[in-house]
Amino acid sequence: MEAPSLLEDIRFGYGPLAGRTPGQGGIDPDRVLAQLAAPDASAATWDRPPLAKRWNLIEIYAQDRKAGLLRQGAKEADPRSRKLIQIEEEDAQSFISRPAVAQCGFRERLVNFWANRITVAASGQILRHLIQSYRDEAIRPHVTGRLTEMLKATLWHPAMQTYLTQTQSVGPNSKLGKRQGKGLNENLAREFLELHTMGSGYSQEDVTELARLLAGMKNDAEGPRVEDNRAEPGRKTILGTSYDPGRDEIDRLVETVARRPETARATAFFMARHFIADAPPEDLVATMAQAYLDHDTDLTALYRAMLTHKSARSRERQKLRTPHELVVASLRLTGLTGLETGLRGFRKEGMKLIDRLKIMGQPVYLPARPDGWPEVSEAWLTPPMVSARVDWSIDLGRAVGERADPVAMADFALGDLASPILRRAVAGAEQRWEGVTVLLSSPDFSRR
Amino acid sequence: MTDLLLSRRAFLIGCSVAASPLVTPVSFASASGENRLVVIVLRGAMDGLDVVRPVGDTAFAGLRPTLSANPGPALNDFFTLHPAAESLMPLWKSGELGFAHAVATPYRQGRSHFIGQDALENGTDQTDGTMTSAHDGWLNRAIGLMKDATPETGVSVGQQRLLVLEGDAPSDHWFPVEESQLSGQGAELIAALNAADPLFAEPFAEAQRLADTSDGMTGGVPRGKMQYAQLGTYVAQRLMGPSRIASFSLGGWDMHRDQVRSMAGQLKGLSDAILAMKEGLGRAWGTTLVIGITEFGRTARENGTGGTDHGTGGLAVLAGGALKGGHVYGKWPGLGESDLFENRDLLPTADVRAFPAWALRSMFGLEAAGLEATVFPGLDLGSDPGFLL
Structure with a gap:
């Protein structure tokens, strides 16, 4: 695979990877999209076990937890529980290390973009077990396919069902509803329309009807289905179309909603806002939305429309790297994977990057709200967050900067995109490590 | 942003405050006095029936056989306090601790944490939790009504901003950072680069000012999870500076199972935070009110897994020297079968928003009209519950 240009790597990836010579030129849509077809052996070293291989461990873990065997380092616990703990620690590490070593930065960026657009947070015990599978099995396989398929996968994934409390929803006229007096939980129905798809153009009545259609959804080790005793009987009318109870009908609803112009527009807007500018140009959003509709919700068409627009080629970098993106870009630039131990100034056991992201305001897999991490720059620039970015640059600069050439590093990181003031500052630092810190903490390096 | 600092300094060296062009005229709604308000957002739906237990209600023990097993200190002849909060009993006895029971936000449809917390912080009166159109926080709107408020009047403590303080009125955001190991020259280079970027x-600049004025607070702070007592200390330190309104959140109240164990840890933490604020504020504690509010209460009955599920009527925690404490405020609805809301939850008998509203009125001089229209739309302030000195 041809190496991306510097601008491609910065805007559509996680920045240049140490030791890899960047390609020439600005933005070549074909070259960026070729990343999505290419294998990525480095990233694949961070492939995580699928949920099918975890259910058994999760069950044992739950038993051990109930029996109080997980306290004090889980020494008394079943080896399989300890195995799960280890797997989940590696899951969190993979959030940082996978993009840090990846050759195809665009694919990793897309996975994180979509996982944020259709958010699940690992809040609580059950979700901690499910989050990695959500990313790997509901999001990742679909980033080059049709949004319709991703929406089906995310809506049905047990992590989403738990996160947006669909598992508690009971049709009021279902067997269980009548017997126990239970009722609907509109959470998932509402967020599906509000956050995952249309964003506008539907009514409260549509939400309620959708909640009635979704009642009884279930997905666990036995697979996706609609449970008869919780399903709300009768037809539902959503956005003017009628649906009967059942799994196929839910999928038909997803297809209809995915093809709505409101969904096209909201999706295009979010993607343009993520990659191009906090306030993306109107014609960019309109072009992307049209390409999405013209190609039956195909995401590659959406990406191509974005990549060929003139704003994608702009040398002005309007977006800000999130704390996660900044840490990953710093690791790529300094040739680290995130697993190194014994680095100067860090704890003996390693860089503790999971704790670090928490300090920087972006705890791993834990966005505070169902609309995900903020996608606008100013949300990441509160005074404490700015301090935490500088702290990170100081620690990493001290660890790797002793023998570094900060000027060459700035060239490699930014090429001719570096501002003259940055070049002077990096060259003018008293010590090599401080030069690296000045580079890593600079607004130039934080922009993409 | 520096108005208050400068004016105080001017005052100290003997200048006339009134003559300073930096001091805006005193208005009725005032953020510049000695009164301080702390709003703790207790995320996850705190079980008010477990924290302040209505043991005098004949139905209570039957509803909660497991959770009522370990008795705590008596507050009066009807309520007892959870044993893990025993360290707060001296405050109760000195009138610096109180509660409002059977209170709730207007949100009634769904018992969703997300919607419930948004409703709690936004201050909406919509029963489905729909936020007011600006999607901002009630504390921010309240600060917006204080004519002499500065961007430092309100501060959220912790890593992320809190919705309750978000909105048009600028507010501060703070959490401890470590001391820098940079040389002076390195620090200057970094400052110059940052100053040159509009974002x-x-x-x-604000981060630098915080680091410069933090009086050693940046040194020696352990990284990682902030301990509750430390959090309380930081909040107190901010309130001893120019801030008058602070907010932070404590998560972890969602106890669907094993509540005996988890509630003990949570209440210990909350008690530690309150006691640390009292200590840190010193004499200023006398004019401070702490309000702990939560998105909703929990089911009256304990569930099958030693916990409780999402409910409705809940509890507000009140503390501080400004409080007329030693009292459980509110009208008790009863726990009998027919008393419960939807046959499962404690029935709310008061709008929890009335408590912060009355605090804003008597501590910061906000007018009733502004409170009922802007800060808490649709709120009926009603008669003064008289919980403040």
Whole structure:
């Protein structure tokens, strides 16, 4: 695979990877999209076990937890529980290390973009077990396919069902509803329309009807289905179309909603806002939305429309790297994977990057709200967050900067995109490590 | 942003405050006095029936056989306090601790944490939790009504901003950072680069000012999870500076199972935070009110897994020297079968928003009209519950 240009790597990836010579030129849509077809052996070293291989461990873990065997380092616990703990620690590490070593930065960026657009947070015990599978099995396989398929996968994934409390929803006229007096939980129905798809153009009545259609959804080790005793009987009318109870009908609803112009527009807007500018140009959003509709919700068409627009080629970098993106870009630039131990100034056991992201305001897999991490720059620039970015640059600069050439590093990181003031500052630092810190903490390096 | 600092300094060296062009005229709604308000957002739906237990209600023990097993200190002849909060009993006895029971936000449809917390922080009166159109926080709107408020009047403590303080009125945001190991020259280079970038200039300058004025608070602070007592200390330190309104959140109240164990840890933490604020504020504690509010209460009955599920009527925690404490405020609805809301939850008998509203009225002089229209739309302030000295 041809190496991306510097601008491609910065805007559509996680920045240049140490030791890899960047390609020439600005933005070549074909070259960026070729990343999505290419294998990525480095990233694949961070492939995580699928949920099918975890259910058994999760069950044992739950038993051990109930029996109080997980306290004090889980020494008394079943080896399989300890195995799960280890797997989940590696899951969190993979959030940082996978993009840090990846050759195809665009694919990793897309996975994180979509996982944020259709958010699940690992809040609580059950979700901690499910989050990695959500990313790997509901999001990742679909980033080059049709949004319709991703929406089906995310809506049905047990992590989403738990996160947006669909598992508690009971049709009021279902067997269980009548017997126990239970009722609907509109959470998932509402967020599906509000956050995952249309964003506008539907009514409260549509939400309620959708909640009635979704009642009884279930997905666990036995697979996706609609449970008869919780399903709300009768037809539902959503956005003017009628649906009967059942799994196929839910999928038909997803297809209809995915093809709505409101969904096209909201999706295009979010993607343009993520990659191009906090306030993306109107014609960019309109072009992307049209390409999405013209190609039956195909995401590659959406990406191509974005990549060929003139704003994608702009040398002005309007977006800000999130704390996660900044840490990953710093690791790529300094040739680290995130697993190194014994680095100067860090704890003996390693860089503790999971704790670090928490300090920087972006705890791993834990966005505070169902609309995900903020996608606008100013949300990441509160005074404490700015301090935490500088702290990170100081620690990493001290660890790797002793023998570094900060000027060459700035060239490699930014090429001719570096501002003259940055070049002077990096060259003018008293010590090599401080030069690296000045580079890593600079607004130039934080922009993409 | 520096108005208050400068004016205080001017005052200290003997200048006339009134003559300073930096001091805005005193208005009725005032953020510049000695009164301080702390709003703790207790995320996850705190079980009010477990924290302040209505043991005098004949139905209570039957509803909660497991959870009522370990008795705590008596508050009066009807309520007892959870044993893990025993360290707060001296405050109760000195009138610096109180509660409002059977209170709730207007949100009634769904018992969703997300919607419930948004409703709690936004201050909406919509029963389905729909936020007011600006999607901002009630504390922010309240600060917006204080004519002499500065961007430092309100501060959220912790890593992320809190919705309750978000909105048009600028507010501060703070959490401890470590001391820098940079040389002076390195620090200057970084400052120059940040100052040259329109996005970074302002927050960087503010971060620097915080680091410079933090009086050693940046040194020796352990990284990682902030301990509750430490959190209380930081809040107190901010309130001893120019801030008058602070907010932070404590998560972890969602106890669907094994509540005996988890509630003990949570209440210990909350008690530690309150006691640390009292200590840190010193004499200023006398004019401070702490309000702990939560998105909703929990089911009256304990569930099958030693916990409780999402409910409705809940509890507000009140503390501080400004409080007329030693009292459980509110009208008790009863726990009998027919008393419960939807046959499962404690029935709310008061709008929890009335408590912060009355606090804003008597501590910061906000007018009733502004409170009922802007800060808490649709709120009926009603008669003064008289919980403040």
